[in-house]
Amino acid sequence: MDNNAITISNLTKCYRLYEKPFDRVKETFSFSRSKYSKEKCVLDHISLEIKQGDVVGIVGTNGAGKSTLLKLVTGVLTPTSGTISIRGKIAALLELGTGFNPEFTGIKNIYLNGTMMGFSHEEMEGKIQSIIDFADIGDFIYQPVKTYSSGMFARLAFAVAINVEPDILIVDEALSVGDLRFQMKCMDKMKSMMDSGVTVLFVSHDINAIRRLCTKGLWLLDGKVQTYGDTNRVCDQYLDYLKMCDMDEECLPENKDENNSEDIIEGIAEFRKGSEEAVGEIAGIRIVNEKGEPCEEFDLFEKMIVEVYYDVFDEKVAHPVLGVALKRIDDEYICGVNTMLDNEKIPWKYGRNCYKLCYTHGIRTLGGRYYFDVALFDKTATVPIQYRAKIKEFTVTADYIGEGVCIIPHEWRK
Numbered sequence: 001m002d003n004n005a006i007t008i009s010n011l012t013k014c015y016r017l018y019e020k021p022f023d024r025v026k027e028t029f030s031f032s033r034s035k036y037s038k039e040k041c042v043l044d045h046i047s048l049e050i051k052q053g054d055v056v057g058i059v060g061t062n063g064a065g066k067s068t069l070l071k072l073v074t075g076v077l078t079p080t081s082g083t084i085s086i087r088g089k090i091a092a093l094l095e096l097g098t099g100f101n102p103e104f105t106g107i108k109n110i111y112l113n114g115t116m117m118g119f120s121h122e123e124m125e126g127k128i129q130s131i132i133d134f135a136d137i138g139d140f141i142y143q144p145v146k147t148y149s150s151g152m153f154a155r156l157a158f159a160v161a162i163n164v165e166p167d168i169l170i171v172d173e174a175l176s177v178g179d180l181r182f183q184m185k186c187m188d189k190m191k192s193m194m195d196s197g198v199t200v201l202f203v204s205h206d207i208n209a210i211r212r213l214c215t216k217g218l219w220l221l222d223g224k225v226q227t228y229g230d231t232n233r234v235c236d237q238y239l240d241y242l243k244m245c246d247m248d249e250e251c252l253p254e255n256k257d258e259n260n261s262e263d264i265i266e267g268i269a270e271f272r273k274g275s276e277e278a279v280g281e282i283a284g285i286r287i288v289n290e291k292g293e294p295c296e297e298f299d300l301f302e303k304m305i306v307e308v309y310y311d312v313f314d315e316k317v318a319h320p321v322l323g324v325a326l327k328r329i330d331d332e333y334i335c336g337v338n339t340m341l342d343n344e345k346i347p348w349k350y351g352r353n354c355y356k357l358c359y360t361h362g363i364r365t366l367g368g369r370y371y372f373d374v375a376l377f378d379k380t381a382t383v384p385i386q387y388r389a390k391i392k393e394f395t396v397t398a399d400y401i402g403e404g405v406c407i408i409p410h411e412w413r414k
């Protein structure tokens with residue numbers, strides 16, 4: 001038997017969209033079965049296995065289908081096709097209001113929620129005091145929830161969801177509601193639930209929270225699973241996608257499989273004499289690890305060597321300079337170095353030359369996709385002999401979850 005808490009197979013959720021409200025009536029009563037609607041699939045054949053104890057962070061742009069997925073898992077919505085099988089009791093924190101009756105008091109809603117989760121009245125009696133204490137909304141607990149502020153409402157919803165000892169907890173972006181102290185209290189409680197093996201599905205636009213809390217990441221793109229697996233990898237890919245979106249209207253995701261790996265293995269084209277006026281030309285670069293193996297992926301602390309191959313046609317250039325610029329996929333300039341600044345003299349002999357830049361202590365940027373620009377300059381490092389932008393892309397992987405642009409070497413002291 002598998003140890004899945006949630007198994008989702010071929011799950012699809014579609015809506016019928018009608019241009020005018022009356023079109024729905026026309027379609028229902030049409031003898032010729034004419035269609036007056038368009039079908040919109042917001043989740044498209046999703047299959048997922050979520051193991052017991054997994055804490056899955058779900059990311060995706062607005063409208064990707066995250067909330068719909070959570071609502072289907074909790075049973076608030078029914079699928080158009082496909083199946084979901086659940087093992088254990090679910091508690092859910094969905095959009096404000098879901099699962100609560102506005103006319104009922106807080107207390108009555110607690111019992112109502114408990115019943116929906118499968119607890120008996122007696123079982124809920126044993127839990128009610130801890131829920132009331134956790135919510136901490138004073139006498140409002142005896143008032144109808146329609147009189148609550150959104151903060152009070154969130155407190156009650158949270159208090160119920162995390163005090164009923166669920167096997168599966170589902171949280172849709174709810175943490176941002178309520179005051180800071182309450183958020184910390186909830187986070188504390190959620191963390192201990194995660195540590196005690198509760199399965200969690202957690203939708204958030206806060207990527208750093210997902211990195212810190214989740215054991216797995218799920219990226220939904222247009223109702224489909226784009227990636228599911230290692231949290232950092234999923235977050236890095238998703239962030240790169242967002243950066244690309246900023247740059248590119250079409251917003252196409254990076255498809256790693258399309259990368260031509262032959263290029264890395266075969267390396268650089270042979271020396272060919274350039275045009276009359278050319279004095280030198282960059283043939284290409286290889287990014288290799290400590291063992292000299294070409295790599296596409298580096299841990300942020302891993303030694304990286306950039307081998308720059310260039311062809312010299314005119315040996316008379318005095319003190320040429322080699323520059324290497326590291327940039328993030330969204331063109332953010334991370335770090336540029338050149339041989340003039342470092343008092344290095346590069347070889348400049350007719351034919352193929354090579355000079356290597358070694359990042360001895362690793363790239364130390366946050367995880368994600370980056371690229372190099374490489375250039376040859378005159379001795380002042382201002383006039384380019386040749387500038388090759390975006391000559392090679394690569395990925396930085398990072399287990400250390402810092403924030404910002406790079407991880408500066410550091411230590412803590414008393």
Ligand SMILES: Nc1ncnc2c1ncn2[C@@H]1O[C@H](COP(=O)(O)OP(=O)(O)OP(=O)(O)O)[C@@H](O)[C@H]1O
Binds near residue numbers: 040042064067069
């Ligand atoms: N009842 C409905 N009828 C038609 N379309 C709907 C309905 N409910 C949701 N949708 C559409 O389904 C898509 C997915 O919505 P969903 O709320 O799941 O996205 P989301 O990823 O949670 O987005 P957000 O980050 O903005 O909360 C959206 O395009 C939304 O407009």
